[in-house]
Amino acid sequence: MKIKSKLNQIIKSALDSANIETKEDITISDATKPEFGDYQFNGAMKLAKSLKRNPREIALDIIEHIDTTTLISKVEVAGAGFINISIDNGWLSKELTKIIDDSRVGVGIVEDKKRIVIDYSSPNMAKEMHVGHLRSTIIGDTVATLFEFLGHTVIRQNHIGDWGTQFGMLIAYLEELGEENKRQNLQNLEQFYRDAKVRFDESPEFADRAREYVVKIQQGDAHCLKLWREFIDISLGHCEEVYSKLGVKLRKEDVRAESFYNPMLPKVIDTLREKGLLVESNGAKCVFLDSDTPLIVQKSDGGYLYATTDLAGLEFRAKELKADRISYVVDVRQSEHFRQIFAIAKRADMVPSDVKLEHIAFGTMMDRSGKPFKTRDGGTVKLIELLDEAILRAKETIKDRDSYSNSEDLDRVAEVIGIGAIKYADLSINRESNYIFSWDKMLSFDGNTALYIQYAYARISSILRRYNRELNGNIAIGDELEHRLALMILKFEDTLLKASENGYPHIITSYLYDLVTLFMKFYENNPILKDNIDTETQISRLLLSKLTANTIKKGLEILGIEVVERI
RNA sequence: GCACUCGUAGCUCAGCUGGAUAGAGCAUUCGCCUUCUAAGCGAACGGUCUCAGGUUCGAAUCCUGACGGGUGUACCA
Structure with missing residues (x-):
């Protein structure tokens, strides 16, 4: 409403x-x-x-x-x-009664439906996904789901990094390993990368071959392309494992790799030249806007850059994918870059002027001392390890409860809770702030966490299971708590609209937390299935609880977090 | 150097299109399970919203400056 x-x-x-x-x-x-x-x-x-x-x-x-x-x-x-x-209480109960069986919990479809291209996750194929990739993946997935739910057409784009000089080194090493060792070595991409780098540094002959392979891939050499595709397939497989465990909606068809834009790059330069924006400076082709720092689009050796690819991407998304709004979920450190390419793309008519371009920036993940996150040995934490640890810890915390009839149930619930905790921890922070990574905080189950919300849902499910009859009747707001709870449920749509304006998932988590806090108070003070409660009050409270549960479920679903009937 | 951004309770963070007594979680202390899931609820403790000016009837919020953190700043992505 x-x-x-x-x-x-x-x-x-x-x-x-x-x-x-x-x-x-x-x-x-x-x-x-x-x-x-x-x-x-x-x-x-x-x-x-x-x-x-x-x-x-x-x-x-x-x-x-x-x-x-x-x-x-x-x-x-x-x-x-x-x-x-x-x-007015009468109005509240009337409106709530209308949406009891509504799967959208009263949230309408927006009037001005847009076609939105959203770029998120975008991992580099040379390495495995680490904790730093979490934010783009999760925030992007949430925002995409939110847009979709509100009725927009959403086109997800996973702009994977599959192009560049490092791939020459990687496929040269892959070739050297031979068939039988390939699979084994590619199990751990990090190690594979390090090994390849060692070879590159120790052997000039290998290094030459690596450089030669870069050129060969670009020229379409069949042998090198085959190796390259093989490598990308395996690397993408690692990502898909993470996506599946995370419950992220990105699929193979959403992948539009960096290499896809390769054939379009010369045209980008031509366009910029035609528009009179191209300036040659120190041998490099640049575009100077109002600032004195130029955007380089072609190196002095003729090579193209990230900026060139992004410009090609913008044009493709605007003209081929026909986007009304193009969103990039990328680290805040690249805001300068995006400001430049957005301005240039519009100036060069690569993107029509009425298309909304936005950088949905998020802050950097820091360690305890306030430095960008790294592990003690200087590396990063693999994302898959974080996820496995979360599930393990969740299992540890819930295993002594008696709600589980078998270990399958236990495993399932542990997964929902563990993954939920990580996602919620990330999404509940204003995306623009830098945040301090801490295992304990990420995997906490106390206070304002996913589990608090999931727990409320399980409690409500339990009540409804006990009641186990048709719910026929009306909602009658009986006191201040019920009034506030009822209004909170109806505020769901306003909340989602606000969150979608500029893509702020934490607006949704705050809302859910407030909703559940109110419900918990209501639950403590307003008994439902007790002996001395008359039927009408009982039904009214059950309906309020059910609507709360529906709202929780839908809200968490947008955040990509699951619920379970029993915890 | 220049630009951007942040500075709110012991810790981690909300609040920032200006509004009434600045809010949560964690931590600490104390209550509440013969009663719908105590992973919960209630209470206490905790603040010159970095500092100094300015605008305003009214500032954590807007402006200026200082101090302190982070980030970016020509051929990486």
């Missing part, structure tokens, strides 16, 4: 009928405290100056004209001129 826009309309017409004109946007905000009601409008104070009137008087004037016949039950003026608004 889009409550805020409904309220904004009500306020707007109240201002109209009170003959108050305002140029500023009317925005209702959430009440800062429950005692003040549910929402508040602070516009009277802003209007005071231009109207040359006392803000309290203006506020009193406004509330005279506020329609309290539908969703608003009460408006009051408080303090300097705050207008406090309470939502």
Whole structure:
């Protein structure tokens, strides 16, 4: 339910009928405290100056004209001129009753459906995925799922790094190993890379061959291409293992590798030249925008760069994939890069001017001392290891509970909880902040974590199992807690819309946490299946619980986190 | 050097389109299981929102400056 826009309309017409004109946007905000009601409008104070009137008087004037016949039950003026608004219980129960069996829990499809291309995960094929890849993969997957759920058409693009000088070295080494040793050695890509590097450094003859192979792949040499494809296949297999364990929706068809754009690169240079943007400086082909640091699109040796590929990618996404909005879920350290290529792509008409280009940036993962994350030996933690550890720890914590009839159940639940913990830990932080990686924090099951949310869901499932009858009846809001819970459920749509505006998953986790906190209080104070509860109250509370569970499930689903019926 | 970004409780973080007494989790201390899953609930403790100015009826939030962290800054991706 889009409550805020409904309220904004009500306020707007109240201002109209009170003959108050305002140029500023009317925005209702959430009440800062429950005692003040549910929402508040602070516009009277802003209007005071231009109207040359006392803000309290203006506020009193406004509330005279506020329609309290539908969703608003009460408006009051408080303090300097705050207008406090309470939502009507009758309206809440009516709206909730409508969505009891709605699989979208009352969330509509957006009116202006867009075609959104979203680039995320994008691992390098030369190495295995490490913890640093977690953020792009998970944030991207969440944002993509969110867009899709709201009704947009989403095209996922996994821009894997499969091109560049390092692949010459890797396939030369692969060839050297021979058939029988290949599989074995490629089990551990990190080690494979290190071994290849050793060979490269120790043998000039090998190094020459490596360089020669780079050229050969680019020229389409059949033998080298075959080796290269073999290597990419195996490396991609490692990624798919991670994706599957993480429950990430990226598939093979979403892969559009760096190499895909290779044939388009000369045309990028031509386009830039035609538009008069290309400047040669110190032998390199550059584009200078307002800043003095240029964007280099072709090296002095003729080679192309990351920027060139990205420009080709932008044009492809805008013109071939026909995107209205192109989003990149990439580390904040590349914001300068994206600012430049976005500006250049528009200037060169590679992307139509009305296409929204955005960098959904996320902060760097730091270690305890505030340095970008590395393990003690200087390497990184493999992502797959983090996931396995999470599942292990989850199993350790739940194994003594008696809810599990067999070890299969236990394994399944451990996986849902362990993976959920990691994803939630990452998604619940404002994506722009850098954050400190800690095993304990990531794998914590206390407080504001996925388990808290999943636990609430399991509790509700348990109640519904016990009741085990048809739920026929109405929701009747009986007290303040039920009122707040009911309203919270209906705020789901406003929350998702806000999160999708600029792609902030933590807005959803905060919401779910607030929702569950309210439910837990409700659960403690308002007994459901106890002896002395009359049937109508029982049904009403069961329905509220069920709606809470539906909202939790849908919310977690958007975050890519699963629920289980029993914990 | 220049640019961007961050600085909120002991720790990890919300809040930042200006609004009423700045919020969570963890940690610490204390209550609540013969009662729907105690992985829960309640309470206590904890803050000159880095500092100094400015704008405003009103600033954690906007502006300027200082200090401190992080990042980026011509042929890596």
